[in-house]
Structure formats: C-alpha cells, structure tokens
Amino acid sequence: MSQIxxxxxxxxxxxxxxxxxxGLLALFxxxxxxxxxxxxxxxxxIAAFGAVLLAAVVLVTAAFQDDFSLxxxxxxxxxxxxxxxxxxxxxxxxxxxxxxWSLLLGGYGLVLRMRYKTDQRLFAHASVVMAAxxxxxxxxxxxxxxxxxxxxxxxxxxxxxxxxLLQYPEMVIHPPMLYLGYVGFTVPFxxxxxxxxxxxxGERWIQITRRWTMVTWCFLxxxxxxxxxxxxxxxxxxxxWGWDPVENASLMPWLxxxxxxxxxxxxxxxxxxxxxxxxxxxxxxxxxxLGTFLTRSGVISSVHAFAQxxxxxxxxxxxxxxxxxxxxxxxxxxxxxxxEHKLESLVSRESSxxxxxxxxxxxxxxxxxxxxxxxxxxxxxxxxxxxxxxxxNRVIVPIALLLLLLTxxxxxxxxxxxxxxxxxxxxxxPAVGAVSIGIVMIIFGVRPWEDPSYFYATVAAVLSxxxxxxxxxxxxxxxxxxxGKGQMNLLAAMAHLWHRNTRRYGGYIVHFxxxxxxxxxxxxxFNKEVEKEMGYGDKISIGPYxxxxxxxxxxxxxxxxxxxxxxxxFRGGRQIxxxxxxxxxxxxxGQPQTLPRIYPSFKEDFLLVTDLYLVYEGINESTGRPIIKxxxxxxxxxxxxxxxxxxxxTILALVPNAAAVRVAVxxxxxxxxxxxxx
Amino acid sequence: MNSQFSKRSAxxxxxxxxxxxxxxxxDDARFNKLGHSMMCTCGCGQVLLECNHVxxxxxxxxxxxxxxxxxxxxNNDLILxxxxxxxxxxxxxxxxxxxxxxxxxxxxxxxxALGMAFVVFVVRSWKNxxxxxxxxxxIVPQGGELDDxxxxxxQETDL
Numbered sequence: 055m056s057q058i059x060x061x062x063x064x065x066x067x068x069x070x071x072x073x074x075x076x077g078l079l080a081l082f083x084x085x086x087x088x089x090x091x092x093x094x095x096x097x098x099x100i101a102a103f104g105a106v107l108l109a110a111v112v113l114v115t116a117a118f119q120d121d122f123s124l125x126x127x128x129x130x131x132x133x134x135x136x137x138x139x140x141x142x143x144x145x146x147x148x149x150x151x152x153x154x155w156s157l158l159l160g161g162y163g164l165v166l167r168m169r170y171k172t173d174q175r176l177f178a179h180a181s182v183v184m185a186a187x188x189x190x191x192x193x194x195x196x197x198x199x200x201x202x203x204x205x206x207x208x209x210x211x212x213x214x215x216x217x218x219l220l221q222y223p224e225m226v227i228h229p230p231m232l233y234l235g236y237v238g239f240t241v242p243f244x245x246x247x248x249x250x251x252x253x254x255x256g257e258r259w260i261q262i263t264r265r266w267t268m269v270t271w272c273f274l275x276x277x278x279x280x281x282x283x284x285x286x287x288x289x290x291x292x293x294x295w296g297w298d299p300v301e302n303a304s305l306m307p308w309l310x311x312x313x314x315x316x317x318x319x320x321x322x323x324x325x326x327x328x329x330x331x332x333x334x335x336x337x338x339x340x341x342x343x344l345g346t347f348l349t350r351s352g353v354i355s356s357v358h359a360f361a362q363x364x365x366x367x368x369x370x371x372x373x374x375x376x377x378x379x380x381x382x383x384x385x386x387x388x389x390x391x392x393x394e395h396k397l398e399s400l401v402s403r404e405s406s407x408x409x410x411x412x413x414x415x416x417x418x419x420x421x422x423x424x425x426x427x428x429x430x431x432x433x434x435x436x437x438x439x440x441x442x443x444x445x446x447n448r449v450i451v452p453i454a455l456l457l458l459l460l461t462x463x464x465x466x467x468x469x470x471x472x473x474x475x476x477x478x479x480x481x482x483x484p485a486v487g488a489v490s491i492g493i494v495m496i497i498f499g500v501r502p503w504e505d506p507s508y509f510y511a512t513v514a515a516v517l518s519x520x521x522x523x524x525x526x527x528x529x530x531x532x533x534x535x536x537x538g539k540g541q542m543n544l545l546a547a548m549a550h551l552w553h554r555n556t557r558r559y560g561g562y563i564v565h566f567x568x569x570x571x572x573x574x575x576x577x578x579x580f581n582k583e584v585e586k587e588m589g590y591g592d593k594i595s596i597g598p599y600x601x602x603x604x605x606x607x608x609x610x611x612x613x614x615x616x617x618x619x620x621x622x623x624f625r626g627g628r629q630i631x632x633x634x635x636x637x638x639x640x641x642x643x644g645q646p647q648t649l650p651r652i653y654p655s656f657k658e659d660f661l662l663v664t665d666l667y668l669v670y671e672g673i674n675e676s677t678g679r680p681i682i683k684x685x686x687x688x689x690x691x692x693x694x695x696x697x698x699x700x701x702x703x704t705i706l707a708l709v710p711n712a713a714a715v716r717v718a719v720x721x722x723x724x725x726x727x728x729x730x731x732x
Numbered sequence: 733m734n735s736q737f738s739k740r741s742a743x744x745x746x747x748x749x750x751x752x753x754x755x756x757x758x759d760d761a762r763f764n765k766l767g768h769s770m771m772c773t774c775g776c777g778q779v780l781l782e783c784n785h786v787x788x789x790x791x792x793x794x795x796x797x798x799x800x801x802x803x804x805x806x807n808n809d810l811i812l813x814x815x816x817x818x819x820x821x822x823x824x825x826x827x828x829x830x831x832x833x834x835x836x837x838x839x840x841x842x843x844x845a846l847g848m849a850f851v852v853f854v855v856r857s858w859k860n861x862x863x864x865x866x867x868x869x870x871i872v873p874q875g876g877e878l879d880d881x882x883x884x885x886x887q888e889t890d891l
Binding site: 442 | 782824825826831840843844855
C-alpha cells in the first residue's frame with residue numbers, strides 16, 4: 055500500500071515538474087513545436103492530478119483498512135473510528151493535509167487546463183504558475199512530510215486515534231472548505247502573474263478569474279465561519295472567536311480577498327487600480343501560504359497548530375521565491391499597468407472602493423501585526439508578550455465600524471460622480487430608520503455611555519441596520535422602476551432587477567448577510583454566565599431561564615464512553631425544553647471532550663434571539679459533584695444566519711446576467727433612480 | 733457668543749463622558765474586567781475567565797488569587813503587577829501601554845492614518861490630472877441630447 059502511495063507522489067512530482075518546465079519553455083516560442091510542447095505540458099498537469107488523487111485514495115484506503123504500518127494512520131486513526139472520520143483522517147495531520155492541499159490544487163489545475171480554449175496563451179501562463187506551486191507542495195510531500203512513512207519496530211495493534219476535538223460532523227466539512235478557499239486563491243494569483251508576465255492586453259483576465267475568485271472567497275468564508283461555529287459548538291467556552299493565530303491566519307487572506315473582489319470592479323469598469331489589484335491578489339496568495347506556514351512551523355504557539363516541524367523553512371523559502379518573482383515581473387512590466395481613467399469626484403463609487411480597500415487592508419495589517427507582535431517583542435525586549443482578544447477587540451472594532459459605514463454608503467454612490475442631493479435623497483430614510491433603532495436600544499436599557507463595549511454595540515447596531523435599510527431601499531427603488539415599466543408586481547420586478555445585474559444585487563445580499571453577522575457579534579457585551587455544582591433537583595437561574603437538573607446518565611461505545619446531564623429548562627414557569635450537555639472520554643487517545651448543547655430562543659424571542667448554552671464540565675474532584683456552566687449569548691444565531699445569507703448572495707452573484715430585455719418605454723423621462731453600475 | 737457656547741458645550745460633554753467612562757466599578761465588575769484582561773497559564777491559550785477546564789490547576793488558583801486581591805482592596809495596577817511577578821509578562825492578555833509595547837497599540841492607527849493620507853493624495857493627484865484631449869472630430873453631446881444618451885444607456889445596460 056505504502057509503495058503505491060509513494061510511487062504516486064513521485065510520479066506526480068515528475069509530471070508537475072515536466073508541466074512546469076515544458077510549459078515554461080513553450081511560452082518562449084510561437085512555432086508549431088512550442089505549441090506541441092505546451093500541449094504536452096498541459097496534459098502532464100492533468101495527469102499529475104490523477105497521480106495525486108491516487109496517492110490520496112491510497113491514504114484514505116489505508117485509514118479504512120486500519121493499516122497501522124503507516125505512521126500517519128497510526129497517529130491519526132484507530133480501529134473504532136467511525137467511517138466519516140476515517141475519511142477526515144486525510145486532512146487531520148500535517149502530512150495528510152499537505153497531500154489534501156496538493157489534491158485540491160491539482161483539482162483546480164484540472165479545471166483550468168480543461169478550459170484552456172477560453173484563451174490559450176493566458177491559460178498556458180496560468181498553468182505554468184499553478185504547476186510551479188504544485189511542484190513546491192509535492193517536493194514537501196516527497197522529501198519533508200511524507201504521508202506514507204512506515205512505522206518502525208513491531209506493528210501496533212491499534213492506532214492513537216483522531217484528535218477528539220476533530221470528531222465532530224462539522225470537522226468533516228470545515229477543513230475542506232477552508233482549504234478550497236486557501237488553495238483556490240492560487241488560481242486568480244496564477245492568472246494575475248501570467249497576465250503581468252505576458253503583458254496581457256485589456257481586463258479580460260479579470261473577467262475570466264472573477265468567478266474563480268468569488269467561488270474561492272465563498273469557500274473561504276464558509277470555512278472561516280464553520281471554524282467559528284465548531285469552536286462555539288465543541289470547545290465549550292461559550293465563544294466563537296478567540297483571535298488565535300491560526301484563526302487570524304484564515305482571516306487575513308479573507309480580508310485581502312474581499313478587498314480584491316471590490317477593487318477589481320474599478321479595473322473592469324474604469325481601467326483603474328491595475329497595480330493595486332495585481333498586488334492585492336499577490337498578497338492574498340502569499341497570506342494563504344503564510345497561514346499554512348503559521349499553522350505548521352511552530353513559530354507561533356496556538357491551540358490549533360499542527361506539531362512543530364522543520365517544514366517552516368520550506369515555506370519561508372517558497373514565500374521568498376514567490377515574492378521575488380512577483381517583484382521582478384512587476385518592475386519589468388509595470389508600464390503595462392497604467393491607469394486609463396482619472397478620478398472625477400471624492401463622492402463617487404471609485405473613492406468608496408478606495409477607502410473600503412484601505413480599511414480592509416488596515417484590518418489585515420492589524421491582524422498580522424497582532425499575530426506577529428509576540429515574536430517582535432521577543433526580539434526587541436527579550437521576552438514575549440501576549441496579544442490576545444482584548445488587543446484585537448479594541449483595535450479592530452473601530453476599523454470594522456468604519457467599514458460597516460462604507461458598506462452602507464458605498465452602494466448609494468454612482469460611478470464617476472454623485473451629487474450630494476441624490477445621496478441625501480437615497481440616504482435619508484435608511485439613516486432615519488437606523489438611528490431610530492439606536493434610540494429604541496437606549497429606551498430599552500442599553501447605556502452606551504456606561505461602557506465602551508456598550509457604545510460599540512450600539513454604534514454597530516445602528517450601522518448594521520443602516521446597511522440593511524439601504525439594501526432594502528435599493529431593491530425597492532429599482533424594483534419600482536421596473537414594475538412601472540414592465541407592468542409586473544414589485545416582487546417579480548425585484549427578481550427581474552437582480553437578474554439584470556446579478557453581481558450588483560447578489561453583492562447587496564452579501565452585504566445584508568454581513569450586517570446580520572455584525573448584529574450577531576454585537577450581542578457579546580451582554581453575555582451572561584453562571585457556573586454551579588448541580589445535584590439532582592438543583593436549580594440555576596440565568597436570565598429568564600430556570601434550569602433544573604433531572605438526572606445524569608452514561609453510555610459507552612467502542613470509540614468513547616460518555617456522560618450526559620439531563621437538564622430541564624423552564625421559562626415563565628413553563629418547561630420549554632430538555633437539554634443534554636455531554637462529556638466524552640475517547641478510549642484510544644484517553645482524552646476528554648465536552649459537547650455543549652445550545653438552545654436558540656427563536657420561538658420565544660424572535661428577532662432578539664438568545665442562545666442558552668450549557669456545558670457539562672465534569673465532576674469536581676474535591677466535592678465529587680458534577681459542574682454545569684450555563685451561558686446566555688444574545689444574538690449569536692444571527693451570525694450563522696448571516697453566513698447562510700452571504701453564501702446565498704454569492705450564489706446569486708455568480709448567476710450570469712440575463713440578456714438585455716427591451717421593455718416598452720413610457721413617453722416621459724424617468725427620474726434617475728439609482729447610481730449605475732455594480 | 734455662539735462659538736463660545738459651542739466650545740463650553742463640547743467641554744461639558746467631554747467632562748460628562750469622562751465621568752461616565754471612568755466611574756468606579758463594583759467588585760464583580762472589577763473581577764470580570766481583570767479576569768478578562770489576563771490569560772490562563774495552563775497552556776490552553778484562553779482568557780482567564782474563559783478557561784473551561786474542570787479542575788484546571790492554573791485558572792482555579794489564579795481566580796482565587798484575583799478574588800483575594802480585590803477583597804484586600806488592591807487597585808487594578810497593583811493586582812496586575814502582582815500577577816506579572818508571579819506568572820511572567822505573558823499573563824497579561826494584551827500589551828501594556830508602556831515602553832516598546834506602546835508600538836503594538838499605535839501601529840494600526842499609524843497605518844490607518846498613513847493609508848488615509850495616501851488615498852487622499854492619490855485622489856487629489858488623479859483629480860488634478862488634465863483630461864486627455866479629444867481626437868479631432870469628436871463632439872461631446874450637451875444638454876438634452878446628453879440626457880437622451882444617458883436614458884438610452886440606462887435602459888440598455890443597467891438602471
């Protein structure tokens with residue numbers, strides 16, 4: 055088994071190297087020979103995917119066959135591991151996850167190389183860049199982190215098992231999503247570098263990569279949020295984001311990727327920001343690699359990180375080479391990236407994109423700065439300092455609020471120039487609505503002047519509602535115009551409106567989702583928690599709930615033994631549910647795990663939903679009594695709802711625009727309804 | 733008169749805001765605030781009051797020390813200094829605003845200020861660029877004719 059896997063990896067390295075070198079040589083010529091050489095390079099790239107796929111299948115098969123002669127399987131699986139998690143063994147350790155990265159890269163490369171007829175020369179350049187990245191990962195897999203290494207000594211009877219924290223259904227989805235995001239940014243990066251190398255005329259490369267970038271961004275978004283949800287639903291500390299270096303590593307490319315998605319519109323529409331966009335996508339790719347480096351090198355201590363290893367040096371060299379290549383071609387061909395238009399007004403869609411990009415990049419810089427500051431501090435002061443949640447919350451929140459303000463205002467601005475009159479007309483109602491929400495919050499007892507966190511929560515609520523109201527008003531205003539012209543009802547007109555410019559209106563839905571996520575986050579200053587030892591019949595009161603301990607029970611299966619608390623939940627004197635917070639003990643690894651239970655109060659509180667979050671923390675050794683911790687986390691369910699809306703919006707934005715539909719034009723000239731463009 | 737009134741109002745508002753922001757907090761609030769400004773030292777990487785390991789040797793002991801210090805009437809600075817002496821500087825969850833650690837707090841806002849200045853500079857330089865001269869024979873439509881074109885473009889492209 056291991057020989058097949060090892061051979062497949064070596065074959066993949068050979069094929070990828072050929073794809074890179076032959077593809078590179080073919081780029082220099084335009085004769086028939088060069089074309090044929092380029093074609094062999096393309097096919098070698100496709101075949102390399104087949105070889106990596108074979109290696110991945112071998113590793114997963116070894117997990118299913120409990121082949122503990124492979125060190126990787128021994129360390130990350132055991133006989134009684136459920137089937138779904140045996141599949142997840144592929145990405146649960148250092149070597150396997152690198153193989154998974156390589157597999158996804160091969161998959162993206164396959165699609166790219168199959169679609170080469172779109173623009174053969176540009177795709178050939180992109181294919182060479184993709185092959186170069188693939189060669190790096192395959193070198194790692196073959197020589198530094200081999201997933202098919204053989205166990206030394208006697209063959210073990212059983213494996214160490216998968217980390218208990220990873221034995222959760224979301225963990226089967228979260229890493230692939232995150233990796234699809236990380237790896238996916240290689241595609242726009244490859245196209246950007248290819249376009250720079252060949253001085254690609256026009257903005258078509260941006261149009262070609264637009265969908266790739268949006269899909270990749272969507273995967274990364276889902277990956278980041280699933281990670282947050284996993285932390286919330288499994289780690290049992292009642293939170294979802296701890297500003298851990300590995301969490302930060304996933305956030306950084308997301309921030310620059312988001313900036314790129316916005317600023318490419320300026321290049322597409324107005325031929326501006328060409329240099330900026332080129333460097334944004336270079337940075338996004340490099341940050342994806344940096345994230346992988348941080349997770350694996352042991353340079354930063356993190357609860358998420360893989361074991362400390364020497365592969366960090368490989369990543370440093372790769373990042374240095376990539377950066378040098380980007381700088382070299384940028385300096386050589388920068389004259390090709392001259393802007394075609396000038397900015398006409400500060401109050402315009404263009405300048406809103408500029409400020410949006412600035413804020414996203416400053417947020418990214420802040421996250422990077424906070425993540426790396428402990429190392430810097432050690433160099434300068436001789437000792438590490440901790441840069442934890444209090445730092446990030448205090449510094450990032452003001453930046454995020456400014457960004458939220460731009461999210462509300464930006465879509466109301468037209469390309470080139472917006473008159474203050476039209477801005478006022480479009481902005482007045484949403485602004486009045488949003489400020490009213492702030493006033494209502496104060497009337498109902500929120501005191502923004504009492505604590506900075508309450509102040510930020512109030513401002514965030516007002517700005518989130520401003521985003522929501524502007525999105526709704528944009529749909530209604532545009533829908534009314536279409537309804538008037540096409541004799542259809544408002545809802546149908548709004549659907550028609552979206553179909554005429556899916557990216558613009560899909561984007562608005564994404565903004566709506568972002569506002570929901572912020573609403574979910576702003577509840578955190580109002581969290582409550584109670585911890586108590588609970589015997590049978592004991593009670594805890596928290597917020598409107600009374601929790602009564604009914605019983606404790608135990609169970610056992612080959613993989614783990616577990617204990618449950620059975621807690622009846624009362625509200626207003628009526629029992630509304632029973633919750634079963636759980637604690638498991640994994641047999642192979644001997645590690646415990648808490649599994650909190652969460653009750654979102656949609657039914658009782660509707661929009662002001664609150665999570666009742668119960669953790670069975672185990673037995674207090676000194677008293678022998680079980681401990682239950684209860685949290686009340688207001689608004690958190692809106693975070694996950696917001697994610698669903700964001701994904702829905704991205705899907706809507708990916709749908710091709712409908713062909714221009716001619717409608718009967720009334721004789722009178724319509725008033726200008728909204729700012730044109732995306 | 734008006735400007736003096738505005739100035740006085742602003743000063744009054746600032747004083748009121750400062751009073752609200754720096755009003756003394758109760759013991760529970762202080763425990764919560766201080767407990768969230770320190771890290772658990774067991775290696776879990778979590779804030780002290782968020783460490784959820786049952787029987788965690790570090791967090792239980794640290795919480796008890798924190799309660800004792802508050803009960804003694806120590807001020808916040810003294811309590812934090814005590815923890816740094818006992819557990820090292822990494823126990824504080826965020827860089828202090830002293831010495832080199834100030835750089836941690838300042839840099840993001842410096843980056844924001846520099847970025848803002850850069851964007852404003854770029855926008856101004858773009859705005860000041862001369863408009864490219866039109867090729868011979870091209871006439872820019874004006875007035876009603878331009879409005880007709882705009883209306884047509886909106887209908888055929890977007891709203």
